[in-house]
Amino acid sequence: MNAQSRPAPPRYLPALLVVALVGTIIEIDMSVPSFPDIGRTFDVSGAVVQLTITLNFLGYCLGALVYGPISDRFGRRRVILAGNTIMLLGALGCAVAPTIDFLLAARFLQGIGAAASVVLVFVIISDVYPEARAMALFGVTNAAMSIMMTVAPPLGGFINLTIGWRGNYAVVFAITALSLLLMFLFLPESKHDTVGRLGLRDVLGGYRRLLGSWLFVVTSLVPSLLFASYMVFIASSSFLYTSAFGLSTPWFAAHLLVIVASFAIPSMFATKLIPVLGGPETTIRVSIGCALGGVVLFLLLGHGPVSTTVSIALFCVGFAVCYPVVFGRSMEVIPELGGAASSLTMSSRALLVTLLTGISSALFTGSPVVPASVMLGAVLIAAPLALAGRKLLDAHHANVPSSEADLASGNSEKGE
Numbered sequence: 001m002n003a004q005s006r007p008a009p010p011r012y013l014p015a016l017l018v019v020a021l022v023g024t025i026i027e028i029d030m031s032v033p034s035f036p037d038i039g040r041t042f043d044v045s046g047a048v049v050q051l052t053i054t055l056n057f058l059g060y061c062l063g064a065l066v067y068g069p070i071s072d073r074f075g076r077r078r079v080i081l082a083g084n085t086i087m088l089l090g091a092l093g094c095a096v097a098p099t100i101d102f103l104l105a106a107r108f109l110q111g112i113g114a115a116a117s118v119v120l121v122f123v124i125i126s127d128v129y130p131e132a133r134a135m136a137l138f139g140v141t142n143a144a145m146s147i148m149m150t151v152a153p154p155l156g157g158f159i160n161l162t163i164g165w166r167g168n169y170a171v172v173f174a175i176t177a178l179s180l181l182l183m184f185l186f187l188p189e190s191k192h193d194t195v196g197r198l199g200l201r202d203v204l205g206g207y208r209r210l211l212g213s214w215l216f217v218v219t220s221l222v223p224s225l226l227f228a229s230y231m232v233f234i235a236s237s238s239f240l241y242t243s244a245f246g247l248s249t250p251w252f253a254a255h256l257l258v259i260v261a262s263f264a265i266p267s268m269f270a271t272k273l274i275p276v277l278g279g280p281e282t283t284i285r286v287s288i289g290c291a292l293g294g295v296v297l298f299l300l301l302g303h304g305p306v307s308t309t310v311s312i313a314l315f316c317v318g319f320a321v322c323y324p325v326v327f328g329r330s331m332e333v334i335p336e337l338g339g340a341a342s343s344l345t346m347s348s349r350a351l352l353v354t355l356l357t358g359i360s361s362a363l364f365t366g367s368p369v370v371p372a373s374v375m376l377g378a379v380l381i382a383a384p385l386a387l388a389g390r391k392l393l394d395a396h397h398a399n400v401p402s403s404e405a406d407l408a409s410g411n412s413e414k415g416e
Contacts, residue, residue, distance in 0.1 A: 009128040010188065014137055017121045018144045020080065020183055023087065023176035024114040025148040028056060030156030030172065034165035041165070042100040049100075052107045057354065059111025060118075061347050067119045068343025069203040076124050076339075077189040083116020084180045090114075091176055094169035110172075115346070117179075123342045126331045127190035134331075135324035136271035142323055143267035149234070150260045154253070191339075206340040210333075216341065218385045219330035224349040225382040226291065226319045226326075228356045229375040230263070233298075233312055235357045236364060236371040244366050245305045255309045262313035266320035273321055280325050288383050290318030295379050299372035308368060315375075326386055 035049045042048075063083065071079040090110025097103035125137045159167045210216045237259075241252040266273070277283045294315030302308040330345060331338055360374045 009190075010186070012186065013124075013128070013188070014140065016182060016186055017124060017137075018141060019179045020084070020117045020121055020187075021141070021145060022148060023084075023091070023172050023179060024117045025145050026152035026155070026175075027087075027091070027110060027114055027172045028053060029149055029152035030159070030168045031165075032153060033157035034160045034168050037160060037165040038100075038103070042103070044100050051104055055104050055108040056111035056114075057350065059108040059113075060115045061350050063112040063115030064119050064343050064347035064350065065207075066203075066343070067116050068123065068339030068341065069206055070339075071120055071123065071191060072206075072337065072339040075189050075191045076120050076127065077183075077187050080116050080120045080124075080187070081180065081183060083113050083120075084176060084183065085113070086110075087113025087116070088173060088176045088180060091169055091173035095166050095173055119342050119346050120339070122327075122331075122346075123338050124190045126328075126338055126342075131328060131332075132271060135274075135328045138324035138327050139267040139270040139320065142320070143264035146260055146263050146267070150256060203340070206337050207344060210337060210341055210344055213333055216330060216333040218388065219326060219333060220341070220345045220348070222326040222382045222386045223323055223330070224345060224352050225378045225385075226323065227349055228352040229295070229378040229382075230316070230319060231353045232356050232360045232371050232374050232378070233259075233315075236360060236368075239364070239366065240308065240368055240371075241305055244368070245308075247305055251305070255305055258309055259312050259316060263316035263320045266317050267323065270321045270324050274325070277321075284322055284325060284386050287318040287320075287322035288379075288386050291315050291322065292318070292379050292383055294318060295372065295376045298368060299376055302368040302372060315379075322386065 031052065035046065038044075038052070039046055039049045063086075067079055067083055087110055090106050090108075090113055093106030094103055094110060097106055121141065122138065125134050125141070129137060156168050159171055163170075237256060238252060241247045241255055247255070274280055274283045277286050291314075294311050294313070294317075297314065298308060298311035302311050327345075331341060334341065356374055356378060360371045363370045363374075
């Protein structure tokens with residue numbers, strides 16, 4: 001079935017895809033306020049409890065590498081349903097865990113399942129929507145994810161106070177069960193031209209092909225570096241505002257709300273801003289300039305709550321407007337490997353977040369200098385890659401064989 005003959009995607013699909021992400025996005029941050037109670041329940045140290053995050057992340061990285069390629073073979077719908085079923089079982093295991101070892105194993109299983117939605121939601125968007133609409137949905141989806149990450153810790157704290165630490169995992173179980181049911185009932189298949197076979201050699205071959213493409217490496221690194229830079233600030237924000245700046249928790253929440261809004265709102269309207277700013281290339285230049293300027297201001301002037309919030313808000317606006325354009329480019333490079341491309345991007349992003357937040361945390365002294373420096377380093381690497389991306393992509397399309405060019409063209413026209 002060619003792109004022109006496919007039915008238009010249902011109107012509810014974007015909302016359903018956001019619902020599919022809710023449990024995945026909140027499952028880590030909701031658990032953090034429960035760590036002291038988990039340690040007391042099982043009589044273990046904080047370091048052991050923190051392994052619930054480490055093993056969850058390890059499961060996520062391993063799962064992310066698998067879901068994309070197997071969805072290219074078996075279709076997106078079956079794979080995302082299977083992944084969310086694994087996450088559901090992991091969440092249930094966490095809620096009823098009788099020992100710390102059981103909890104750690106369940107968190108690892110939960111991480112494996114959680115990767116499915118994060119990887120495949122973006123692939124499904126790329127499958128069924130034309131380029132402009134896909135970029136808009138990338139922005140809206142990232143805005144929704146940012147809001148979920150912000151809401152999760154206070155929600156987890158409230159649940160922990162009212163019904164205990166097991167309640168957090170029970171809530172994730174309930175949300176995952178609901179989203180799994182909705183996807184089972186309403187999620188259409190978006191991958192109709194599945195590959196004929198799939199083995200380890202095929203998976204590794206796809207990854208070698210992607211990693212052997214300098215264009216893919218460049219275009220996928222940009223959004224990952226910007227996202228990791230954003231997470232460096234989020235990871236250090238509570239220490240900066242409450243300890244270094246002396247704000248109360250409610251005032252810290254108010255500043256964080258401004259920062260999240262500065263990312264979420266531009267994300268929702270990014271595609272409307274692109275023509276206003278003069279097209280994708282001008283948008284990249286302006287938005288990367290905003291992101292770089294915001295980080296530089298944070299490094300130079302971020303010694304108080306207002307100057308820090310203004311600086312990071314400027315960075316977030318630039319990141320939000322740039323993100324859908326640069327992420328969309330990475331999905332254009334080898335369209336027939338869209339699942340593998342998303343898997344590789346999300347897995348490498350998680351590793352970058354871990355690496356950069358780990359460096360920032362290890363060197364953190366209580367002042368904004370360390371997180372600002374780490375952020376600046378990441379943005380300085382991302383900026384030239386983003387500016388070179390369009391030229392590299394055009395050269396790639398000019399040199400691909402005609403059959404691949406036709407496939408890429410058909411991919412950009414789908415849904416029209």
